[in-house]
Amino acid sequence: MRTSSEVIGLKENSNGKTGVVYVRSTATNQHGEVALDWCRWVMVHKRDHAAPAPETVVPELASVVAAGDLLIPDGLDFTSYDFAAAGEPHRFGDYEVGEKIDHVDGVTLTDPEHMLATRLWQNTAKVHFNTEVRPDGTRLIYGGHIISMARALSFNGLANAQLVVAINAGAHTAPALAGDTVYAWSEVLDKADDVAPGVGALRLRLVATKGRDESMTLRGADGKYAPGVLLDLDYWALVPQ
Template sequence: MSGTSAGKTNAGNFFEDFTVGQVIEHATPRTITEGDRALYQALYPTRFALPSSAEFARSVGLAQHPVEELIGFHVAFGKTVPDVSLNAVANLGYAECRFHQPVAPGDTLRTSSEVIGLKQNSNGKTGVVYVRSTATNQRGEVAIDWCRWVMVHKRDTDAPTPETVVPDLKDALDAQDLKIPAGLDFTAYDQAAAGEQHRLGDYEVGEKIDHVDGVTLTDPEHMLATRLWQNTAKVHFNAEARPDGNRLIYGGHVISMARALSFNGLANAQLIAAINAGAHTSPAFAGDTVYAWSEVLDKAETAAPGVGAMRLRLVATKGRDESMTLRGEDGKYADGVLLDLDYWVLVPA
């Protein structure tokens, strides 16, 4: 077209545009509102008492009524997409994610990322980019930080292959690494309001919990959710971005759906303290029905009064798997597994 200038638009970064040690300041700070809370509750079947009730939050010692941790995570994550994963094939995994403090309406998050690793794939057409991202609030305090790795297209397949650098990331954070919100106190915890009586001591390491309920994914809902987080990845919106013509559902949408479904059996898992690791093991598309189950991996006491920590594996599946099988005999993820998320939650002790 006559008079146009491609130099003023953003085509996103390709694999060869990244260098280890590069720091990217992501655009568009985002203020969290009560509208985010309401729309999140409309999108996902979440019923956890603490983010649902300001009175419940006050009763457990929190000065402000926080939103769900995953709202902050999705917003902070969305900031990174135009610079890190606009040209991604897929987001591959997460590690070392800590929620340093609750995010409440009125907080403004902005995000920066450091490139901590690069590995070109053998096909020469794509590579894996590892970043450590940090979201800070309006006071300059760290709200959330995490690592993730994403497979990104190369712009030029003849571009030089960078030196392979794969960061050494923790398999899991220790319980003492968790940040407990200031003032949190579960000694007067209202089990009736929470909807469940099971406390830390009622769960056993190795126990599996079938969350029973399922939700069928739709294109309008997942695209609305992804736009809410200002996530601009093409594969979620543009039917021409994938050879099969399907819009890939944002992995975070599946995480939030599975977390919400986990209420049935884990209603007292009020706060997410950390995400140790996460893998989107298969793509999800509109029409898939998501179910979830959890496995208790570890338990620990914390210094906060009445507050325990429980490490869980949250598994989302396409179709219900009553056998709750994560991997087959060959060691590969079982058919239908969409998400394998290892995370810490705070529960009444």
């Protein structure tokens, strides 16, 4: 597998110290065939705060992968899906657009756990390992670890959402630290049926929270993320009909 990236946009923040870099990345397999491509944007520090800002270029990106554009693995067939082995009976027709699913369980984060996982994901950012880097003397939990925990928690209620086929958008909305307990809930945003034999697609919003949020509230009246929200992830997953 090989990956290359192209900078497709730049925008300096109002503080003049940081900016947003938009990148399109493409991963190819050993045959040179595209296995995955995606766009993302990250905030980075500006090396010289006094340097003039580069020309602002904000690329036009689709807000969601259209259901008709989902790439379904060749030969995928859920007509003989084993619901007993999966541990849950829920199938495509059991979910309704607008439905919210409380995944109930929680996971308390520890420093050894997240540091080990972050190393395995080849993230070497010092803020995840070195207590002297941050003024408060804590190690910041890597956002990928929060995604992993939330996805694992979501199987309580979405055990049959077997394959993630597209990620539409996502935001890490607040920091997490060791000692925080992560919970999760999901919302069904859209549905597409007959994408393959016995297969349907659910567009899901996965929300991770610090502490249990029984109200399952994403945003407050001011439009900002509600207190305690750590992750807002929008993706498509395949489920049996």
